[in-house]
Amino acid sequence: MSQSHRPAAVAGMFYPAGAGALRHELRALLDGADAAQGEVAPKLLIVPHAGYVYSGPVAAQGYGALARWRGRYRRVVLLGPTHRVAVRGIAVPTVAAFDTPLGAVALDRAAIAAIEALPQVVRSDVAHAQEHSLEVQLPFLQAVLERFTLVPLAVGHVPPAAVAEGIEALWGGDETLIVVSTDLSHYLSYDRARAIDAATIERVLRFDPTITHDEACGATPLNAALQVAQRHGLQPRLLDLRNSGDTAGDRARVVGYAALAFAPAAGRPESTDDDAAEANGAGAPGPALLSR
Numbered sequence: 001m002s003q004s005h006r007p008a009a010v011a012g013m014f015y016p017a018g019a020g021a022l023r024h025e026l027r028a029l030l031d032g033a034d035a036a037q038g039e040v041a042p043k044l045l046i047v048p049h050a051g052y053v054y055s056g057p058v059a060a061q062g063y064g065a066l067a068r069w070r071g072r073y074r075r076v077v078l079l080g081p082t083h084r085v086a087v088r089g090i091a092v093p094t095v096a097a098f099d100t101p102l103g104a105v106a107l108d109r110a111a112i113a114a115i116e117a118l119p120q121v122v123r124s125d126v127a128h129a130q131e132h133s134l135e136v137q138l139p140f141l142q143a144v145l146e147r148f149t150l151v152p153l154a155v156g157h158v159p160p161a162a163v164a165e166g167i168e169a170l171w172g173g174d175e176t177l178i179v180v181s182t183d184l185s186h187y188l189s190y191d192r193a194r195a196i197d198a199a200t201i202e203r204v205l206r207f208d209p210t211i212t213h214d215e216a217c218g219a220t221p222l223n224a225a226l227q228v229a230q231r232h233g234l235q236p237r238l239l240d241l242r243n244s245g246d247t248a249g250d251r252a253r254v255v256g257y258a259a260l261a262f263a264p265a266a267g268r269p270e271s272t273d274d275d276a277a278e279a280n281g282a283g284a285p286g287p288a289l290l291s292r
Helices: 017-030 052-064 109-115 126-129 136-142 162-170 190-205 219-231 271-279
Strands: 042-045 075-081 090-092 097-098 102-104 121-123 149-155 174-179 187-188 234-243 254-264
Touching: 017 136, 042 052, 042 109, 042 219, 052 109, 052 136, 052 234, 052 254, 075 136, 075 162, 075 219, 090 136, 090 162, 097 136, 102 149, 109 149, 109 162, 126 149, 136 174, 149 162, 149 219, 162 174, 162 219, 174 219, 187 190, 190 234, 219 234
Parallel strands: 042 174, 075 149, 075 174, 090 121
Antiparallel strands: 042 254, 090 149, 097 102, 187 254, 234 254
């Protein structure tokens, strides 16, 4: 296994390259988040991945929901679609850490090793080298959490059920946060995008796992996460829904963004795998690979 670090690839393009400027921008974005959004600790976040000037205000609403729970999470499982390299399966890197202007984020090599036995998981540093869908989430995570390790999963051509299997294996307990990185519709007119994105989010809130890639570029990890979230009895909450025409772009051709949090119902523990199996009339499944 390589002990090298993946350097930041889109610093200076998607977000500021200087640590001071980046901290300043993150602070401004997070200061605009609604603190009341985080009354229940999220288990799963869905956040966008465009440049901060476009999607940053929406992503901040998702990450703001973590603020009061910053000491809770010790592992982040981060899933996003591949944009530059074709991948058959789910790509995991071999490096020891991912770098940002705010410092290095250590990878959870034990967790990655645990899922490498799954046939849909492949090793590929090339798939991660220029991928922005994962990288743009890291400064936000560094800003809102305390110390955490990362499991970065670049999702390519693979059935959502196979991705759901990987999420289940990494589900863990309260210490593990799942983050799915996806934008919504791309390059539609403002009014058409608003209508299509609203319909997409309505389906997400119903746990409809048939979102298409025209509706969300990260449809595969999104659909997989919806399957797992429903299985565990999580409750969805829409935190923000806008597009680039609302933030920093023109309204002729816009990209849609949403932030959602999924958490156990207030006062109710998360459903277990045994509960789900019993409800389905089946025997309990084998233990998850990682349950600490």
